[in-house]
Amino acid sequence: MSLxxxxxxxxxVLAMTxxxxxxxxxxxxxxHHHVYELYAAIVVNLxxxxxxxxxxxxxxxxxxxxxxxxxxxxxxxxxxxxxFSGGVDASTTITRVVSLSGGALMANVISVIxxxxxxxxxxx
Amino acid sequence: MNSILFxxxxxxxAPLITVIVTYTIAVVGMTLMPGxxxxxxxxxxxxxxAFYVISYTATTIGFGEVPFPYSPEQRIWMTFSIYLTVIPxxxxxxxxxxxxxxxxxxxxxxxxxxxxxxxxxxxxFYIICGYGETGSLLARxxxxxxxxxxxxxxxQDRINELELEDYEFDMPGLCADAKLPDTLLKAGVLHPxxxxxxxxxxxxxxxxxxxxxxxxxxxxxxxxxxAENNDTAANMASFGTDHIINPYTLFGDxxxxxxxxxxxxxxxxxxxxxxxxxxxxxxxPPVGKWVVCGFGRFGKSVVENLQREGMSTIIVEAEPExxxxxxxxxxxxxxxxxxxxxxxxxxxxxxxxxxxxxxxNLSIVMTAREINPNLFVVIRKNKRFNEPLFQQFNADxxxxxxxxxxxxxxxxxxxxxxxxxxxxxxNQSNAWANQLISRxxxxxxxxxxxTWAISIDHHEAPAVANLLSWGLPVSLDALMRDxxxxxxxxxxxxxxxxxxxxHILLPEVTSALLPGDRILFCGRxxxxxxxxxxxxxxxxxxxxxxxxEIAEGMVWRWLVEKFGKAKADPxxx
Numbered sequence: 001m002s003l004x005x006x007x008x009x010x011x012x013v014l015a016m017t018x019x020x021x022x023x024x025x026x027x028x029x030x031x032h033h034h035v036y037e038l039y040a041a042i043v044v045n046l047x048x049x050x051x052x053x054x055x056x057x058x059x060x061x062x063x064x065x066x067x068x069x070x071x072x073x074x075x076x077x078x079x080x081x082x083x084f085s086g087g088v089d090a091s092t093t094i095t096r097v098v099s100l101s102g103g104a105l106m107a108n109v110i111s112v113i114x115x116x117x118x119x120x121x122x123x124x
Numbered sequence: 125m126n127s128i129l130f131x132x133x134x135x136x137x138a139p140l141i142t143v144i145v146t147y148t149i150a151v152v153g154m155t156l157m158p159g160x161x162x163x164x165x166x167x168x169x170x171x172x173x174a175f176y177v178i179s180y181t182a183t184t185i186g187f188g189e190v191p192f193p194y195s196p197e198q199r200i201w202m203t204f205s206i207y208l209t210v211i212p213x214x215x216x217x218x219x220x221x222x223x224x225x226x227x228x229x230x231x232x233x234x235x236x237x238x239x240x241x242x243x244x245x246x247x248x249f250y251i252i253c254g255y256g257e258t259g260s261l262l263a264r265x266x267x268x269x270x271x272x273x274x275x276x277x278x279x280q281d282r283i284n285e286l287e288l289e290d291y292e293f294d295m296p297g298l299c300a301d302a303k304l305p306d307t308l309l310k311a312g313v314l315h316p317x318x319x320x321x322x323x324x325x326x327x328x329x330x331x332x333x334x335x336x337x338x339x340x341x342x343x344x345x346x347x348x349x350x351a352e353n354n355d356t357a358a359n360m361a362s363f364g365t366d367h368i369i370n371p372y373t374l375f376g377d378x379x380x381x382x383x384x385x386x387x388x389x390x391x392x393x394x395x396x397x398x399x400x401x402x403x404x405x406x407x408x409p410p411v412g413k414w415v416v417c418g419f420g421r422f423g424k425s426v427v428e429n430l431q432r433e434g435m436s437t438i439i440v441e442a443e444p445e446x447x448x449x450x451x452x453x454x455x456x457x458x459x460x461x462x463x464x465x466x467x468x469x470x471x472x473x474x475x476x477x478x479x480x481x482x483x484x485n486l487s488i489v490m491t492a493r494e495i496n497p498n499l500f501v502v503i504r505k506n507k508r509f510n511e512p513l514f515q516q517f518n519a520d521x522x523x524x525x526x527x528x529x530x531x532x533x534x535x536x537x538x539x540x541x542x543x544x545x546x547x548x549x550x551n552q553s554n555a556w557a558n559q560l561i562s563r564x565x566x567x568x569x570x571x572x573x574x575t576w577a578i579s580i581d582h583h584e585a586p587a588v589a590n591l592l593s594w595g596l597p598v599s600l601d602a603l604m605r606d607x608x609x610x611x612x613x614x615x616x617x618x619x620x621x622x623x624x625x626x627h628i629l630l631p632e633v634t635s636a637l638l639p640g641d642r643i644l645f646c647g648r649x650x651x652x653x654x655x656x657x658x659x660x661x662x663x664x665x666x667x668x669x670x671x672x673e674i675a676e677g678m679v680w681r682w683l684v685e686k687f688g689k690a691k692a693d694p695x696x697x
Contacts, residue, residue, distance in 0.1 A: 035170075036171070039148075039151075047141055047145070050136075050140045050141050050144065051141070053130075053133035053134060053136065053137055054133045054135075055130075056127075056130050078171075082170075082172040085170075
């Protein structure tokens, strides 16, 4: 067991779980989606992305790509939230934000699948 | 480039994560601190506002308290945030700057930049390994002839010199060991446009290693290597090195040529010089008794060639056993008058100062000239930085190994035809060479001319190839006229015509060209430029051949074909 693998796995799984936690709930109900959860998801995704830097293997490249997609979608969600809050009705805004985070969730799920695949094929 | 990016990313992990974590803490804390808006209502910062505030605080830009003045709680957190975020921010920035200045990374950047430059070369180029005296001379000459050069050199100082040098073309240079195959690959040994490799370092073993590596990686390449030892030369030959250049043997050859065929020698010097340089006036070595000081590799070659030309030689050598001197050798360095008297300097016609020490050489010839002012002086120059001393002395012939090697390399690099021409010219009589020289002087003047080769094919001479494929005859004369006015001759001389295995020296201007012919020309730079017009544009070529202009449009061309026959003779012809 290496500490590096623990930290790596921890952040990737946490990125997915936080993302899922924010995503779950009625899509147009602002009560079900907390802004701090989105914030935490963004931060953890950023850390996961940085942790994936510098791996030159094929699977490492795909890992990095999925994380970049997730970060892009989550940041887009945050921008939408900031840009539209106080404007039109809250349920429209939250619908847009949550659907964007749903896309990020897909990327995070792929990232976790890659992590599992990597672990399973590992023969050490 | 890819690997460098990954290297940077990997080293940036720790600073980036530190920045992310500290930002997160500062932003969240900021939103939790209670505050008041101007109306006195309780107010807390949103995440976005907090991120905005922390961003300008961490980067030390500092816009002040926005959107409203802060409460004491918010100010406490702000103070804490400043120390929390600013320090990691500087740590991250410092890390990036340190990374950029890392010598390993800079070398990696330079190497990858070099490899990219070489990859992007679109023209034929030569690789020169070793940018010393010889290498720089050759690079300058090739550059002057409009050929691209890639340089690999072991010493960074010389690469810096190369970068400061004022060349026509950009010359990629890499500081690396050319003995390593990886370096050669980066320098473009497998590049489709690579024309050849010149191994010109001052280390015979390195030159051997380079030529072996190049021949193994890409056997098609032309390899020129400098070798001063016969063993190395033999080893190079066994690996198929195309041209092995031994400066001492070459100088001996040249000296012999100067004695018995001055014309051929001049022709050789002239055609392999740097275009635009002035011609040096030739010296004609006298016949009689020669004193040769120093019987090293240089001395041996000189003695051998002088004896072949029927001169008697007296050898002066400090260490006769080590250099296997023949009988009758005078022992001594030759720098003192006594030894020179012993060698019979008063009755000699010439002296060769051929030791490997420049100061000794100068001392020998100065002493000798004092005794016998009419001596013909041949002196060997070893180090280029002593050039001013040699210029001051003004010997009849100064032997400069770098110069000789560079000339020889040029002869092979400019065109295989030129090397062939020089071999053929060497077998001609001196009178023939003198005649050619006077013809060249008449056409191109007193400076070193351009030398170039063309092939009659669709690639290099599409116009000629087209006319030939339409069944129209093209004579050599057509390529020698001014495209602007066909009455005027271009300032050039055809030197050699190659057709299959046949080589025709100084072909007649009336000779008809055939597809696949290769012709070596020599002439002024402008002539070369004008000739390329003739080679590429069949309308210009037709005009030069028969004085007729081909009509531009299809309709007009049809009209000319239909009705032009009657008035076939154009007023221009």
